[in-house]
Amino acid sequence: MPESGNTPELPDLPEAVAAPRARWRLQVVWLVPIVAVLIGGWLAVKAVLDEGPKIAITFITGEGLEAGKTRIKYRDVDIGVVKEVSLSRDHKHVIATAEVVKDASDLLVDDTRFWVVRPRISGGTVSGLGTLLSGSFVGMDAGGSPKARQQFTGLETPPVIASDIPGRAFVLKSKDMGSVDAGTPIFYRRLQVGQITSFALDPDGRSVTLHVFVNAPYDKFVRPDTRFWHASGVDIALDTNGVKINTQSLVSILVGGVAFDTLEHSLNEPPAAAGASFTLFENLGEAMKRQDRIVTRFVAEFDDSVRGLTVGAPLDFRGITIGEVSGIYTRFDREARKLSIVVEVAFYPERFTNRYESGPTGGPVVKNTRDFADYLVSKGLRLQLRTGNLLTGQRYLAVDFFPDAPKSKIDWNKNPPQYPTVPNTLQSLQDSMSRLVAKLNTIPFEAIGKNAQATLQSANSLLTHVDKDVVPSARDALTAAQGTMTSANGALQPDSALQQNVGDAMNQLAQTAAAVRTLADYLERHPEALVRGKREEQP
Structure with missing residues (x-):
């Protein structure tokens, strides 16, 4: 250090050491943003973790769908929302992309169904009226399949039956739909027990397939031999059996219906399996008609009208x-050059049994059906057209014995075989009248008329001769006869002389007869008087 006389000495100062500067020095002002970031991150993570699956539902039209507003509901609980509505690549469908809550992810399985709920009238039922105020929404019916799914095809109509409703589904086959529709009720003993769920035309176009659902516990009454029939409206039948009127209920009259029942002999059978197929008959009569297992077909030929x-x-x-x-058609016989009407018949041998007994031990009359049929025909069995209903003119085919019918036999060479027939009574009368008219036409009425005219002329000439010659003579003879009769009448008067003489003669004759009778009595008592004479009586 430099020396200096007047300058005081300064104490020794420590050497400064440079301290390192802290890199992450937390300031109080940064506390709020950090907390906000942490909360935002936590919310973002939670949103990602809570985010439900996204699904795509394809519809034919986007009616009732609106992105961000249309809700998805299951049992009237919101479980999702439609996020986007767009057209498919082929522009033929509408794809609704929706987000479903995480809790409902297990409901998105292979057989889950979606549809747009809007006001509808179908099968006599009205649904979706609440959407008039709240707007349309997408309904969901959860399936039971274990396979998950995210692409769905929406239904155009709501399902009639929910998947979790107890009961069983069956299949009906019919010639046509009649007046039924999806949602049409099904009746059992006039009690509504189910509905028609869907229907479709068969690929061959000859019949219709209907899917029905019968609610539990009524599904147990559907047995293998159960009969289903159309019960729509009022069933009026006017046939050879008369007039029949049948209906199920007021609901069936208004919106139609299907009914079913089981024959008495099948009530103890086990219930039919789910998915079993049945025939849907046109009416109750057709349904309850005996279903024969054996059917034999033959034909009958008629010359008269089959109207x-x-x-x-x-x-x-x-x-x-x-x-x-089973069929009515015409036939032209090339050999006989004849046109006739052929009626094809379905014959049920089970109803016309051949279990006849002969003698004390019993046994069949014939050995086979052909011999049996030939035997009956040889005894006069014939087919005849008869009128079953005079009001409608409907006719039926009768089988009966006609002993006086001409001899005939079954033509087994034809397929189907042909049975002999006889004309009905009215036709026979008409044929007889025709033959009579034909015979009358052969009578020479013109020649007979000419001969009758000549005979009348001759008779006229004879009458003229009689009037001129015979009548005057006859008049004279009658006048003489009248005079004779007058004389005879005068002689027969009570006061005439003839009458008095006759009276006296009759009195004398009576006295003579009395005397003869007295003599005869005396001789009977005294025969010896013929020899000795009459004895004098003693006083």
Whole structure:
């Protein structure tokens, strides 16, 4: 250090050491943003963790769908929202992209169904009226499949039955739909027990397939031999059996319906399996008609008109239906050059049993069906058209014995075989009248008229001769006869001399007869008087 006389000495100072500067020095002002960032991050993570699955639902039209507003509901609880509505790449469909809450992710399985809920009237039911104020929404029916799914095809109509409703589904086959629709009720003993869920035309276009659902516990009454039939409106049948009116309920009259029942002999059978197929008949009569397992077909040829005979008309044997008419057509015989009407018949042998007993031990009359049929025909079995209903003119085919019918036999060479027939009574009368008219036409009425005219002329000439010659002579003879009759009448008067003489003669004759009778009595008592004479009586 430099020396100096006047300058005081300064104490020694420590050497300064440079301290390192802290890099992360927390300031109080940064505390709030940090907390905000942490909260935002936590909310973002929570949102990601709570975010539900996204699904795509394809619809034909976007009616009722609005992005950000249309809700997805299950059992009237919101479980999602439609986020986006866009067209498909082919511009033929609408794809609704929706987000579903995480808790409902297990409901998105393979058989889950979606549809747009809007006001609808179908099958006699009205649904979706609440959407008139709140707007449309997407309804969901959860399925039971274990397979998850995210791409769905929406239904155009709401399902009639929810997946979790107890019961069983069945299939009906029908020629046509009639007046039924999806949602049409199904009746059992006039009690509504189910609905028609869907229907479709078969690929061949010949029939319709209907899917029905019968609620539990009524589904147990559907058995393998159960019969289903159309119960729509009022069923009025006017046929050979008369007039029949049948209906199920007021609901079936207004919106239609399907009914089912089981025959008595099948009530103890086990219930039918789910998905079993049945035939849907046109009416109750057709449904409850005996379903024969054995059907034999034959034809009958008629020369007279078959007007009033329809397909389905009964084949009747003395009041028992043993078959029905299955077809009516014409036939031209090339050999006989003849046009006739051919009726094809479905015959049910089970109804016309051949279990006949002969003798004390019993046994069949014939060995096979052909011999049996030939035997019956040889005894006069014939087919005849008869009128079953005078009001409608409907006819049926009768089978009966006609001993006086001409001899005939079954033509087994034809397929189907042909049975002999006889004309009906009215036709026979008409044929007889035709033959009578034909015979009358052969009578020479013109020649007979000419001969009759000549005879009348001769008679006229004879009458003229009689009037001129015979009548005057006859008049004179009559005058003389009248005089004679007058004289005879005068002689027969009570006071005439003839009458008095006759009276006296009759009195004398009576006295003579009395004397003879007295003499005869005396001789009977005294025969010896003929020899000795009459004895004098002693006083």
